[in-house]
Amino acid sequence: MDQFEVKVFIRLRPSVLDPAGEAIKSASSKLGVAGIKSLRIGKMIEVKIESNEEDIKEKIDLLCDRLFANTVIEDYEYSINKL
Amino acid sequence: MASFTVGIVVFPGSNCDRDVSWALEGCLDIKTKFLWHESSDLNDVDSIVLPGGFSYGDYLRCGAIARFSPLINSLHDFVKSGRRVLGICNGFQILTESGFLPGALVANKNLNFICDDVDLNVITSKGGWFQKSNETQNIKLPIAHGEGRYHCDQDTLKKLTDNDLIALKYKTNPNGSTSDIAGITNEKGNVLGLMPHPERACDESIGGIDGLYTLRSLITQ
Numbered sequence: 001m002d003q004f005e006v007k008v009f010i011r012l013r014p015s016v017l018d019p020a021g022e023a024i025k026s027a028s029s030k031l032g033v034a035g036i037k038s039l040r041i042g043k044m045i046e047v048k049i050e051s052n053e054e055d056i057k058e059k060i061d062l063l064c065d066r067l068f069a070n071t072v073i074e075d076y077e078y079s080i081n082k083l
Numbered sequence: 084m085a086s087f088t089v090g091i092v093v094f095p096g097s098n099c100d101r102d103v104s105w106a107l108e109g110c111l112d113i114k115t116k117f118l119w120h121e122s123s124d125l126n127d128v129d130s131i132v133l134p135g136g137f138s139y140g141d142y143l144r145c146g147a148i149a150r151f152s153p154l155i156n157s158l159h160d161f162v163k164s165g166r167r168v169l170g171i172c173n174g175f176q177i178l179t180e181s182g183f184l185p186g187a188l189v190a191n192k193n194l195n196f197i198c199d200d201v202d203l204n205v206i207t208s209k210g211g212w213f214q215k216s217n218e219t220q221n222i223k224l225p226i227a228h229g230e231g232r233y234h235c236d237q238d239t240l241k242k243l244t245d246n247d248l249i250a251l252k253y254k255t256n257p258n259g260s261t262s263d264i265a266g267i268t269n270e271k272g273n274v275l276g277l278m279p280h281p282e283r284a285c286d287e288s289i290g291g292i293d294g295l296y297t298l299r300s301l302i303t304q
Contacts, residue, residue: 012189015236016189016234017192017232017259019190019191019192019193019194019259020190020194023194067143067147067151068143070144070147070180070187072179072185072186072187072234072235072236073187073189073234
């Protein structure tokens with residue numbers, strides 16, 4: 001068994017309106033930062049997991065598809081780092 | 084009908100379970116039974132309500148963790164048997180997260196928690212959840228949600244429309260829902276999910292009785 005650190009990034013699909021992102025975009029412009037064309041909020045989940053190397057991708061896919069993301073409204077991607 | 088029992092599911096964070104029980108027992112004389120979410124025995128209830136609230140604190144997404152409870156696992160066979168399931172507000176969110184109903188509920192377009200009475204058009208008679216009428220039926224029910232914007236893709240919307248699965252539409256869209264949708268049913272019609280709260284509209288003294296018919300329809304076979 002090996003130890004892995006996984007970072008999962010979850011984003012609202014482009015077709016789903018992100019009103020919270022719009023609010024932050026508006027606040028950003030009040031800081032005087034011009035030129036922000038788009039700002040959308042996502043989530044990042046960090047997982048430390050013990051697994052065989054051959055199973056790790058399958059386990060993370062299962063977690064992402066069934067729990068971390070709702071694929072009706074969200075896309076996900078992840079990076080796996082062996083510790 | 085006296086032996087008919089409606090099961091009301093209680094998750095950690097449910098907060099409309101007692102309201103539903105009060106409406107069913109006090110206003111309609113229908114027997115209820117609270118079902119803790121860890122129970123998987125649904126044999127002694129005839130229909131089920133997933134009430135509103137904040138199951139598991141809405142952690143991750145509304146309804147995302149509740150779907151893994153033993154009770155929701157048992158709900159698949161319950162629904163297949165044709166018995167009726169009503170998901171109200173957080174209950175609707177759980178039904179979409181669990182795949183009983185298509186689409187998802189996301190944050191309201193204006194980001195406000197909206198607590199208000201809304202006018203609704205009844206769209207479908209599928210499942211008999213609403214009074215039959217030849218004219219377009221309008222009802223008024225309370226809403227109370229921060230994440231009630233129904234979202235689905237265009238293919239799903241077409242399927243909902245073509246198969247007459249849209250139960251309720253807002254007359255004035257409060258939250259940015261796709262196609263003004265406030266509630267939908269499954270294809271069989273025995274599962275209804277809606278954001279408005281029928282249990283809060285069961286007595287004239289609290290502002291209306293337009294929710295009575297939907298709750299009473301839980302005891303139709």
